[in-house]
Amino acid sequence: MSVVLSESHPEHPFNLIPELCRKFFDLGWATGTGGGISIKMGDKYYVAPSGVQKERIRPDEIFILDAEQEVVEEPRTTEKKLKMSECTPLFFNAYRMRNAGACLHTHSQSCVLISLLCDKEFRISHIEMIKGVSNNVTKKALGFRNSLVVPIIENTDFEADLTSSMAECMKKYPESCAVLVRRHGMYVWGDTWQKAKGAVECIDYLMELAIRMKSLGLEWEPQPKSVP
Amino acid sequence: MSVVLSESHPEHPFNLIPELCRKFFDLGWATGTGGGISIKMGDKYYVAPSGVQKERIRPDEIFILDAEQEVVEEPRTTEKKLKMSECTPLFFNAYRMRNAGACLHTHSQSCVLISLLCDKEFRISHIEMIKGVSNNVTKKALGFRNSLVVPIIENTDFEADLTSSMAECMKKYPESCAVLVRRHGMYVWGDTWQKAKGAVECIDYLMELAIRMKSLGLEWEPQPKSVP
Amino acid sequence: MSVVLSESHPEHPFNLIPELCRKFFDLGWATGTGGGISIKMGDKYYVAPSGVQKERIRPDEIFILDAEQEVVEEPRTTEKKLKMSECTPLFFNAYRMRNAGACLHTHSQSCVLISLLCDKEFRISHIEMIKGVSNNVTKKALGFRNSLVVPIIENTDFEADLTSSMAECMKKYPESCAVLVRRHGMYVWGDTWQKAKGAVECIDYLMELAIRMKSLGLEWEPQPKSVP
Amino acid sequence: MSVVLSESHPEHPFNLIPELCRKFFDLGWATGTGGGISIKMGDKYYVAPSGVQKERIRPDEIFILDAEQEVVEEPRTTEKKLKMSECTPLFFNAYRMRNAGACLHTHSQSCVLISLLCDKEFRISHIEMIKGVSNNVTKKALGFRNSLVVPIIENTDFEADLTSSMAECMKKYPESCAVLVRRHGMYVWGDTWQKAKGAVECIDYLMELAIRMKSLGLEWEPQPKSVP
Numbered sequence: 001m002s003v004v005l006s007e008s009h010p011e012h013p014f015n016l017i018p019e020l021c022r023k024f025f026d027l028g029w030a031t032g033t034g035g036g037i038s039i040k041m042g043d044k045y046y047v048a049p050s051g052v053q054k055e056r057i058r059p060d061e062i063f064i065l066d067a068e069q070e071v072v073e074e075p076r077t078t079e080k081k082l083k084m085s086e087c088t089p090l091f092f093n094a095y096r097m098r099n100a101g102a103c104l105h106t107h108s109q110s111c112v113l114i115s116l117l118c119d120k121e122f123r124i125s126h127i128e129m130i131k132g133v134s135n136n137v138t139k140k141a142l143g144f145r146n147s148l149v150v151p152i153i154e155n156t157d158f159e160a161d162l163t164s165s166m167a168e169c170m171k172k173y174p175e176s177c178a179v180l181v182r183r184h185g186m187y188v189w190g191d192t193w194q195k196a197k198g199a200v201e202c203i204d205y206l207m208e209l210a211i212r213m214k215s216l217g218l219e220w221e222p223q224p225k226s227v228p
Numbered sequence: 229m230s231v232v233l234s235e236s237h238p239e240h241p242f243n244l245i246p247e248l249c250r251k252f253f254d255l256g257w258a259t260g261t262g263g264g265i266s267i268k269m270g271d272k273y274y275v276a277p278s279g280v281q282k283e284r285i286r287p288d289e290i291f292i293l294d295a296e297q298e299v300v301e302e303p304r305t306t307e308k309k310l311k312m313s314e315c316t317p318l319f320f321n322a323y324r325m326r327n328a329g330a331c332l333h334t335h336s337q338s339c340v341l342i343s344l345l346c347d348k349e350f351r352i353s354h355i356e357m358i359k360g361v362s363n364n365v366t367k368k369a370l371g372f373r374n375s376l377v378v379p380i381i382e383n384t385d386f387e388a389d390l391t392s393s394m395a396e397c398m399k400k401y402p403e404s405c406a407v408l409v410r411r412h413g414m415y416v417w418g419d420t421w422q423k424a425k426g427a428v429e430c431i432d433y434l435m436e437l438a439i440r441m442k443s444l445g446l447e448w449e450p451q452p453k454s455v456p
Numbered sequence: 457m458s459v460v461l462s463e464s465h466p467e468h469p470f471n472l473i474p475e476l477c478r479k480f481f482d483l484g485w486a487t488g489t490g491g492g493i494s495i496k497m498g499d500k501y502y503v504a505p506s507g508v509q510k511e512r513i514r515p516d517e518i519f520i521l522d523a524e525q526e527v528v529e530e531p532r533t534t535e536k537k538l539k540m541s542e543c544t545p546l547f548f549n550a551y552r553m554r555n556a557g558a559c560l561h562t563h564s565q566s567c568v569l570i571s572l573l574c575d576k577e578f579r580i581s582h583i584e585m586i587k588g589v590s591n592n593v594t595k596k597a598l599g600f601r602n603s604l605v606v607p608i609i610e611n612t613d614f615e616a617d618l619t620s621s622m623a624e625c626m627k628k629y630p631e632s633c634a635v636l637v638r639r640h641g642m643y644v645w646g647d648t649w650q651k652a653k654g655a656v657e658c659i660d661y662l663m664e665l666a667i668r669m670k671s672l673g674l675e676w677e678p679q680p681k682s683v684p
Numbered sequence: 685m686s687v688v689l690s691e692s693h694p695e696h697p698f699n700l701i702p703e704l705c706r707k708f709f710d711l712g713w714a715t716g717t718g719g720g721i722s723i724k725m726g727d728k729y730y731v732a733p734s735g736v737q738k739e740r741i742r743p744d745e746i747f748i749l750d751a752e753q754e755v756v757e758e759p760r761t762t763e764k765k766l767k768m769s770e771c772t773p774l775f776f777n778a779y780r781m782r783n784a785g786a787c788l789h790t791h792s793q794s795c796v797l798i799s800l801l802c803d804k805e806f807r808i809s810h811i812e813m814i815k816g817v818s819n820n821v822t823k824k825a826l827g828f829r830n831s832l833v834v835p836i837i838e839n840t841d842f843e844a845d846l847t848s849s850m851a852e853c854m855k856k857y858p859e860s861c862a863v864l865v866r867r868h869g870m871y872v873w874g875d876t877w878q879k880a881k882g883a884v885e886c887i888d889y890l891m892e893l894a895i896r897m898k899s900l901g902l903e904w905e906p907q908p909k910s911v912p
Contacts, residue, residue, distance in 0.1 A: 032816035032885035053878060107813060109893050116902050128383060128412035129335060132260040144385055144411075155812060157828055183828075184812035194281060201260035209337050215443070215899065218344050356611060356640035357563060360488035372613055372639075422509060429488035437565050443671070446572050584839060584868035585791060588716035600841055600867075650737060657716035665793050671899070674800050 004042040007059075013039040013046035014059035016193065020104075021048060025055035029106035029204070035185070036105040038091040039193050043067065045095060049075065049082040067095075086159040087187075093167050094189035098136055098177075102193035104200050107185040110207040115152055115182040117214065122150040122180060124206050124220045132202035134195065135175045147221055148206060149173065152180040178203055232270040235287075241267040241274035242287035244421065248332075249276060253283035257334035257432070263413070264333040266319040267421050271295065273323060277303065277310040295323075314387040315415075321395050322417035326364055326405075330421035332428050335413040338435040343380055343410040345442065350378040350408060352434050352448045360430035362423065363403045375449055376434060377401065380408040406431055460498040463515075469495040469502035470515035472649065476560075477504060481511035485562035485660070491641070492561040494547040495649050499523065501551065505531065505538040523551075542615040543643075549623050550645035554592055554633075558649035560656050563641040566663040571608055571638040573670065578606040578636060580662050580676045588658035590651065591631045603677055604662060605629065608636040634659055688726040691743075697723040697730035698743035700877065704788075705732060709739035713790035713888070719869070720789040722775040723877050727751065729779060733759065733766040751779075770843040771871075777851050778873035782820060782861075786877035788884050791869040794891040799836055799866040801898065806834040806864060808890050808904045816886035818879065819859045831905055832890060833857065836864040862887055 005012040010019070017037050024030035024037070035054055038047045045065040048057055063084045064073035069092050075082050085091075087105050094100035114122050124130070125147040133142050142148060151173045153165045162181060169179050177199050178188040188203060190196030210220050233240040238247070245265050252258035252265070263282055266275045273293040276285055291312045292301035297320050303310050313319075315333050322328035342350050352358065353375040361370050370376060379401045381393045390409060397407050405427050406416040416431060418424030438448050461468040466475070473493050480486035480493070491510055494503045501521040504513055519540045520529035525548050531538050541547075543561050550556035570578050580586065581603040589598050598604060607629045609621045618637060625635050633655050634644040644659060646652030666676050689696045694703070701721050708714035708721070719738055722731045729749040732741055747768045748757035753776050759766050769775075771789050778784035798806050808814065809831040817826050826832060835857045837849045846865060853863050861883050862872040872887060874880030894904050 028889070031889055032813060032882045034813060034816060034886075053881065107889075109889065109896065112811065112893060113896060113900065113902075116897070117900065126383075126411050127340065128409075129260060129262060132262060144383060155810075155828060181812075183810050197281065198260045202262075205256070205259055205335075205337065209340060211896075211900070212337065212341060212439075213344070216341065216345065216439070218341075354611075354639050355568065356637075357488060357490060360490060372611060425509065426488045430490075433484070433487055433563075433565065437568060440565065440569060440667075441572070444569065444573065444667070446569075582839075582867050583796065584865075585716060585718060588718060600839060653737065654716045658718075661712070661715055661791075661793065665796060668793065668797060668895075669800070672797065672801065672895070674797075 013041050014062055017046060017048050017062055018057045018059060020193075020197065021054040021057050024104075024106060025053075027108070029108045030054040031107070034107035036085045036087040036091075037102075038085070038088070038104075039102045040095060040100070044072070045069075045091070047085050047088055047091065050085045050087075051083060089160055089163040090166055090187055093163065093170060094187070097167065097170050098189060099191075100189035100196070101191050102196040103187060103189040104196050105185060105187050106200060106204070108204055108207075110204055110211060111180060111186040112183060113211050114207040115180050115184070117211070118152060118180075120152055122152065122207065122210070123147050124210055126222055127206060127209065129202045129205050129209075133199050134177060134190070136177050137175045139191075145224070148203070149176060150178045150180050150186075150203060151176060152182050155181050155184040241269055242290055245274060245276050245290055246285045246287060248421075248425065249282040249285050252332075252334060253281075255336070255432075257336045258282040259335070262335035264313045264315040264319075265330075266313070266316070266332075267330045268323060268328070272300070273297075273319070275313050275316055275319065278313045278315075279311060317388055317391040318394055318415055321391065321398060322415070325395065325398050326417060327419070328417035328424070329419050330424040331415060331417040332424050333413060333415050334428060334432070336432055336435075338432055338439060339408060339414040340411060341439050342435040343408050343412070345439070346380060346408075348380055350380065350435065350438070351375050352438055354450055355434060355437065357430045357433050357437075361427050362405060362418070364405050365403045367419075373452070376431070377404060378406045378408050378414075378431060379404060380410050383409050383412045469497050470518055473502060473504050473518055474513045474515060476649075476653065477510040477513050480560075480562060481509075483564070483660075485564045486510040487563070490563035492541045492543040492547075493558075494541070494544070494560075495558045496551060496556070500528070501525075501547075503541050503544055503547065506541045506543075507539060545616055545619040546622055546643055549619065549626060550643070553623065553626050554645060555647075556645035556652070557647050558652040559643060559645040560652050561641060561643050562656060562660070564660055564663075566660055566667060567636060567642040568639060569667050570663040571636050571640070573667070574608060574636075576608055578608065578663065578666070579603050580666055582678055583662060583665065585658045585661050585665075589655050590633060590646070592633050593631045595647075601680070604659070605632060606634045606636050606642075606659060607632060608638050611637050611640045697725055698746055701730060701732050701746055702741045702743060704877075704881065705738040705741050708788075708790060709737075711792070713792045714738040715791070718791035720769045720771040720775075721786075722769070722772070722788075723786045724779060724784070728756070729753075729775070731769050731772055731775065734769045734771075735767060773844055773847040774850055774871055777847065777854060778871070781851065781854050782873060783875075784873035784880070785875050786880040787871060787873040788880050789869060789871050790884060790888070792888055792891075794888055794895060795864055795870040796867060797895050798891040799864050799868070801895070802836060802864075804836055806836065806891065806894070807831050808894055810906055811890060811893065813886045813889050813893075817883050818861060818874070820861050821859045823875075829908070832887070833860060834862045834864050834870075834887060835860060836866050838866050839868040 033051050047063045049061050060076040066072050091103040094103040130142050130148045151169050153169050156162050180186050188200040248265050261279050275291045277289050288304040294300050319331040322331040358370050358376045379397050381397050384390050408414050416428040418427050489507050503519045505517050516532040522528050547559040550559040586598050586604045607625050609625050612618050636642050644656040717735050731747045733745050744760040750756045775787040778787040814826050814832045835853050837853050840846050864870050872884040
């Protein structure tokens with residue numbers, strides 16, 4: 001966000017991160033303390049804490065970091081000792097390499113299943129919801145006939161160990177706004193939190209749809225001539 | 229609506245469109261900024277904005293149009309510059325050709341899957357929920373033994389380009405209150421917003437049911453003699 | 457309910473029927489104006505109106521009937537002209553033949569699918585949730601090893617025409633607290649609204665589970681010796 | 685909980701048990717009066733009542749027991765006569781044998797289906813969400829490459845009769861924080877209510893995922909060499 005909002009504004013990251021975490025929990029994307037959310041406002045980076053129930057995060061539990069990934073403000077709560085999200089270096093891949101305004105991490109079952117059904121990439125085309133995802137190079141929305149391509153990296157024992165393979169993958173797929181982690185989940189980013197949220201909703205929809213299409217024997221990326 | 233409600237009434241379109249958009253979002257029919265809603269009250273046509281998070285629309289973000297599809301009142305918000313829904317000419321197909329009181333557009337997964345399982349039409353009969361849909365010519369509810377028929381048109385690169393093929397399809401299927409757009413979603417209308425909402429709930433239920441029936445090897449339109 | 461509650465009590469039928477209708481709507485059991493609820497309190501029978509959005513019913517929209525099925529109090533609203541639920545004679549089957557305290561009607565997809573997968577009865581045994589359903593003759597809860605049996609009647613063009621076949625079925629199955637209507641939905645009753653609600657939750661759970669079991673090749677009513 | 689909270693605190697068991705019961709109901713884990721929750725605070729054990737609608741439990745309906753499983757405080761409500769949960773001796777297995785801080789019981793469909801697809805144990809590995817479950821001996825979180833193992837016991841006619849077979853199973857599987865009851869549901873415990881809740885969310889997620897994996901022909905516990 002280029003505009004810096006007051007702390008009482010419902011879209012200030014102190015309030016927005018808890019709200020979006022509750023939504024992600026309700027969708028099954030962030031249960032069992034899984035998943036995570038980070039939003040940039042001005043020159044500050046707001047990050048949810050690690051290992052907590054995502055639907056119960058409060059405004060005073062959020063970390064504030066600078067562009068060097070240093071904590072500039074600890075969570076204000078005095079009730080508990082919090083750890084910063086282990087996803088932080090992965091969020092910063094999106095901030096540094098793509099100048100993102102927000103980065104979201106989900107553990108949705110559709111991500112895990114798609115990562116098991118695909119080899120190096122998930123590809124789907126000719127579905128309207130593809131138009132809700134932008135090309136990270138041209139900054140334009142994908143077209144209905146374009147293929148959405150989400151690359152897949154292998155999972156590691158510790159989340160932070162994904163940092164370099166995610167960065168490498170982002171270099172190889174400069175147009176993509178998302179990376180799937182096999183048997184784990186997905187990272188999605190955008191220029192603003194609204195774009196990141198719209199993208200994760202579209203991509204998760206497309207992955208769930210693709211699983212149902214597979215069960216019904218339907219093709220994900222039809223030959224152009226077979227689509228009117 | 230023939231009765232013109234005050235702006236504070238919960239069923240005034242300023243309040244009802246945001247409420248129904250939230251419901252559609254929660255049902256997965258309008259995620260990722262997809263879907264749209266338009267309601268007529270008196271001689272005014274209320275339309276939700278384009279490309280926004282549908283569950284966060286506020287009363288001051290709604291456009292008001294006249295019968296010529298001209299904007300007579302811009303959204304009152306001064307916080308953001310909004311674009312009118314790209315579905316507007318499609319909503320007006322329903323207003324002009326069917327004298328509708330409301331037109332709804334969803335991106336539900338069941339619509340997309342049904343559009344991939346059918347050729348020119350979706351047909352189902354002998355399910356009680358069919359009775360919740362009206363015949364647009366006779367204005368009577370369909371009977372249990374009638375076939376609900378929803379025609380399918382092909383998707384285009386830009387939503388507005390669907391206008392003429394939707395209109396043509398509506399001429400060919402005068403009894404239908406809905407048009408499926410292949411690989412995209414559905415438009416449903418009704419004489420009132422209540423009827424349009426009831427119809428979309430019944431048709432989506434029937435499509436989801438049909439997908440589950442197919443997985444279980446059950447027929448959608450049984451021969452009359454095989455149904456008691 | 458033997459205790460007569462004041463109109464302001466949240467469990468007075470004026471408040472409870474709207475609350476339960478909202479829950480049923482959210483579960484997909486009463487969308488598109490489908491489904492219905494009736495509760496007895498003292499010597500009065502409370503019935504929801506017909507053809508309305510079930511999640512928007514208000515306390516002043518409920519009909520009150522006596523034991524002869526005559527309206528003793530019209531809905532108090534002056535805003536609209538309401539029709540009494542077409543399910544009323546079916547609810548009264550449960551009141552007259554079983555001395556029920558409440559009767560619930562759902563259009564859930566699991567009911568419709570089960571009615572298409574079975575011939576004359578749905579039968580399942582050896583699942584813990586069966587214990588949430590009572591035998592209508594002995595008034596005792598079913599045991600884990602008992603078979604839950606729900607008889608199925610054929611649907612008719614008009615809901616009221618189900619009255620006699622439902623009554624006949626209830627005579628033939630005196631132990632059952634539910635009747636499935638093929639391609640339509642289910643009626644479930646209980647001595648109290650709590651028991652009716654508990655029963656419909658258990659039976660719907662068992663039907664949904666049975667559909668998933670069928671997809672996985674699992675048997676609904678295993679031979680006793682094959683279950684430890 | 686080692687800290688003893690005041691009764692007005694939202695995380696006091698009087699308030700937390702009703703809140704978690706509502707959540708479990710909404711997830712389909714505690715419908716039809718099924719399921720149950722118990723939390724320890726200080727040297728007191730709080731237990732929800734038996735045979736009631738789990739989403740309507742109030743703070744004044746909770747039983748308080750001591751370490752000898754004796755009731756030290758009856759529910760304060762004077763409106764109804766409540767029975768203590770039949771799961772109580774099973775909850776105390778977790779308190780006595782594992783020094784648990786909370787024990788949760790669900791009737792989720794995924795538990796029942798997994799119990800029908802497996803013989804003596806449910807096993808899954810190489811899925812990120814496994815890391816949300818702790819080893820009860822080492823008290824450390826499982827690793828991504830570890831197998832989560834949940835043992836299965838046979839159901840009995842009366843819940844209390846599961847007490848000894850559950851205890852025996854817990855001795856045989858000292859590392860496990862959960863026991864599946866075939867055709868019935870699951871018991872899950874943790875050092876704190878937060879850990880128990882996190883574990884049940886992860887395990888249920890893994891079971892639901894495993895059912896979907898099976899439908900898609902995917903393996904639950906791949907050979908190490910076949911996973912990068």
